[in-house]
Amino acid sequence: MPIDPHGLLLALDYGGTKHTAALLVRGEQKWLAHARTFSPPGADARYDQAAMLRMAHELLARHPGRLAAVGVSFGGPVDAGRGLVRLSHHVPGWEETPLRDLLQAEFGVPAAVDNDANVAALGEWRYGAGQGCQSLLYVTISTGIGGGWVLAGRIYSGADGMAGEIGHVVVRPGGAACVCGKRGCLEAESCGPAMARAAQARLAAEPATGAHLAALAGGDPGRVTGKLVAEAAAGGDALAQEVLDHAARMLGVGLGGAINLMNPERIVLGGGVTKSGDRYWQIVRETARDHALPQMRVEIVPAGW
Amino acid sequence: MPIDPHGLLLALDYGGTKHTAALLVRGEQKWLAHARTFSPPGADARYDQAAMLRMAHELLARHPGRLAAVGVSFGGPVDAGRGLVRLSHHVPGWEETPLRDLLQAEFGVPAAVDNDANVAALGEWRYGAGQGCQSLLYVTISTGIGGGWVLAGRIYSGADGMAGEIGHVVVRPGGAACVCGKRGCLEAESCGPAMARAAQARLAAEPATGAHLAALAGGDPGRVTGKLVAEAAAGGDALAQEVLDHAARMLGVGLGGAINLMNPERIVLGGGVTKSGDRYWQIVRETARDHALPQMRVEIVPAGW
Numbered sequence: 001m002p003i004d005p006h007g008l009l010l011a012l013d014y015g016g017t018k019h020t021a022a023l024l025v026r027g028e029q030k031w032l033a034h035a036r037t038f039s040p041p042g043a044d045a046r047y048d049q050a051a052m053l054r055m056a057h058e059l060l061a062r063h064p065g066r067l068a069a070v071g072v073s074f075g076g077p078v079d080a081g082r083g084l085v086r087l088s089h090h091v092p093g094w095e096e097t098p099l100r101d102l103l104q105a106e107f108g109v110p111a112a113v114d115n116d117a118n119v120a121a122l123g124e125w126r127y128g129a130g131q132g133c134q135s136l137l138y139v140t141i142s143t144g145i146g147g148g149w150v151l152a153g154r155i156y157s158g159a160d161g162m163a164g165e166i167g168h169v170v171v172r173p174g175g176a177a178c179v180c181g182k183r184g185c186l187e188a189e190s191c192g193p194a195m196a197r198a199a200q201a202r203l204a205a206e207p208a209t210g211a212h213l214a215a216l217a218g219g220d221p222g223r224v225t226g227k228l229v230a231e232a233a234a235g236g237d238a239l240a241q242e243v244l245d246h247a248a249r250m251l252g253v254g255l256g257g258a259i260n261l262m263n264p265e266r267i268v269l270g271g272g273v274t275k276s277g278d279r280y281w282q283i284v285r286e287t288a289r290d291h292a293l294p295q296m297r298v299e300i301v302p303a304g305w
Numbered sequence: 306m307p308i309d310p311h312g313l314l315l316a317l318d319y320g321g322t323k324h325t326a327a328l329l330v331r332g333e334q335k336w337l338a339h340a341r342t343f344s345p346p347g348a349d350a351r352y353d354q355a356a357m358l359r360m361a362h363e364l365l366a367r368h369p370g371r372l373a374a375v376g377v378s379f380g381g382p383v384d385a386g387r388g389l390v391r392l393s394h395h396v397p398g399w400e401e402t403p404l405r406d407l408l409q410a411e412f413g414v415p416a417a418v419d420n421d422a423n424v425a426a427l428g429e430w431r432y433g434a435g436q437g438c439q440s441l442l443y444v445t446i447s448t449g450i451g452g453g454w455v456l457a458g459r460i461y462s463g464a465d466g467m468a469g470e471i472g473h474v475v476v477r478p479g480g481a482a483c484v485c486g487k488r489g490c491l492e493a494e495s496c497g498p499a500m501a502r503a504a505q506a507r508l509a510a511e512p513a514t515g516a517h518l519a520a521l522a523g524g525d526p527g528r529v530t531g532k533l534v535a536e537a538a539a540g541g542d543a544l545a546q547e548v549l550d551h552a553a554r555m556l557g558v559g560l561g562g563a564i565n566l567m568n569p570e571r572i573v574l575g576g577g578v579t580k581s582g583d584r585y586w587q588i589v590r591e592t593a594r595d596h597a598l599p600q601m602r603v604e605i606v607p608a609g610w
Contacts, residue, residue, distance in 0.1 A: 293467060
């Protein structure tokens with residue numbers, strides 16, 4: 001189906017619990033309108049799909065215009081070629097859902113579906129910190145760690161649509177247990193919850209070194225988050241600093257391996273954990289450089305969006 | 306320059322000490338003729354270039370016909386876009402040599418230059434075990450470990466022409482010292498000389514467990530090679546089997562990381578070490594699968610050439 005060059009675009013982002021819909025005029029970078037909804041615990045794919053459609057139709061009703069196309073960012077593995085959601089690691093019931101075809105039938109316009117990290121990589125390449133480069137690895141360090149490649153101006157998604165899963169590259173053999181069943185995956189060492197778990201374990205073992213962090217958490221180690229670890233580190237907490245430094249080093253090890261394998265021109269890092277300050281970035285960059293061959297130059301930069 | 310569709314192709318392979326030239330008729334896979342020369346210890350780039358040109362001109366003199374193009378496989382980093390050899394890790398004097406332009410001036414026909422692993426990847430994709438696939442990682446496990454990517458029918462060489470350096474991905478932090486200065490690189494754990502060094506160290510420490518290997522080496526641990534380790538393992542030598550198993554496991558770890566990052570359709574393994582038997586291949590495949598996400602299917606197959 002050709003896409004109407006003057007119509008509206010509907011952008012849908014299906015997250016683990018947070019879903020966003022936005023309308024924009026083609027060729028413009030500013031939203032015309034957007035809406036957000038949160039799923040209750042236990043929501044399944046059917047619930048999320050209905051909530052998203054309701055939200056999208058409300059947006060369209062408030063902003064008359066000709067819809068041209070629907071673009072979808074999905075938080076899980078997608079077969080983009082067939083527009084098929086393979087599964088969600090967080091929401092049950094998404095297995096093999098033909099989301100592209102469902103949306104084309106619903107809205108009567110072309111739709112495209114891809115994994116959220118791939119879509120973010122393309123977005124950074126087109127509008128953000130990846131502009132002008134030929135090969136880009138985008139990595140988001142947040143509740144989990146995911147990534148996507150843009151090579152020669154296109155998303156590279158691999159044979160099963162799964163390329164970019166740097167979060168499950170083992171960076172510390174025998175290390176922390178990962179949701180995927182392995183040990184020492186980058187995600188298990190460096191994502192926000194991994195920092196929180198590491199800090200909690202250390203706090204229990206040696207409370208004196210993490211006094212500032214413990215105070216920030218109101219005295220309840222169970223309330224420690226990755227964000228609090230970064231805050232405590234910035235405030236001089238030695239325990240939090242060590243936990244944050246370890247997460248940065250492990251990320252650098254993972255990026256170094258990716259550099260050796262693919263020699264990308266630029267690596268763009270997004271997600272909340274990357275807001276952990278200059279020292280975090282310095283360790284990530286130094287470790288990545290130390291783990292890659294010296295002939296490979298690469299810029300490691302923060303996401304623009 | 307357009308390439309004469311009916312002429313001869315001259316293929317040149319510059320190795321560390323072994324250099325090969327071959328002539329073939331375009332579109333045919335069989336050599337018309339080939340020649341090989343070995344450089345003496347201490348030879349530099351100037352020596353190797355002269356030896357190669359002499360050999361090529363002799364081939365051409367013996368096989369009259371119109372030369373159409375020259376294709377070069379170079380054992381070191383190459384900027385293929387500019388036809389520039391960046392350096393050789395084995396032969397001094399290659400730094401920033403414009404080999405493509407030198408050959409075009411010498412032979413008066415178009416020339417193309419790329420890294421040997423990239424060229425091997427393309428060869429396997431076109432004529433070997435990679436035929437028909439969309440994304441291919443080729444890895445050679447030999448004196449060193451190198452690799453190359455073919456994505457969508459083209460060599461993917463990265464921002465500095467260095468993509469595919471899986472040999473310098475760290476698979477065992479703090480492991481064996483690597484020529485690149487790091488520790489625990491795949492090359493330092495799994496190449497032929499790495500197996501030899503590991504076996505020699507073990508033989509010195511516990512000679513009783515490696516009696517068969519020691520006998521194969523004529524009682525001189527200094528003569529142990531990777532090939533002898535594989536032979537001794539096949540003959541039931543426990544020490545050699547452990548060394549070989551470790552090399553296979555480390556290769557599987559490295560491949561698992563590459564699978565997570567790039568989700569290639571196929572991985573083709575070449576080089577002498579891959580001739581180490583069924584158990585070697587089984588460990589490589591199992592470890593790679595165990596280190597990649599289960600949604601990623603990938604075939605790991607021996608090189609066809």
